[in-house]
Amino acid sequence: MVAHALGVEVEGVSIVQYEGSMGHTTTPLPENADSSDEEASADLEKHLITGVAGAASEELLTEELSELPGKDMAGVAKLLMGLEDTGAPVQADSEEAIDKAKSILHDNWGSVRALAEALLKHEELGRKGVLAVLENT
DSSP states (O other), X not given: OHHHHHTOOOOEXXXXXXXXXXXXXXXXXXXXXXXXXXXXXXXXXXXXXXXXXXXXXXXXXXXXXXXXXXHXXXXXXXXXXXHHTTTOXXXXXXXXXXXXXXXXXXXXXXXXXXXXXXXXXXXXXXXXHHHHHHHXX
């Protein structure tokens, strides 16, 4: 939901456990992204926000700070290193990413619930399935 709201291409979403994660969203980074390029840096920031969205949604739902599991943490660390290459303050970026993700989730909670319900029914949704759910909310 967060990736879609940010204009990041979503290839699929799953609640099937995968490599230490409780599910995942597939949002490929553009190939050969140059972190010194402003547009590429903005893409990295959008992917960072997307990467912390699962933990942010758990925090909104449970009112408890959630930790990023294995593969999520590795992905976020990789994005933070890319942003660090641009000279951006990494700690501020990570905190801002969580706040931005929570804001997007809060503003679109109906879509979050609809996507969650579809995932409970199907476990996995491809790009077309995700778009169908989000366009109907």
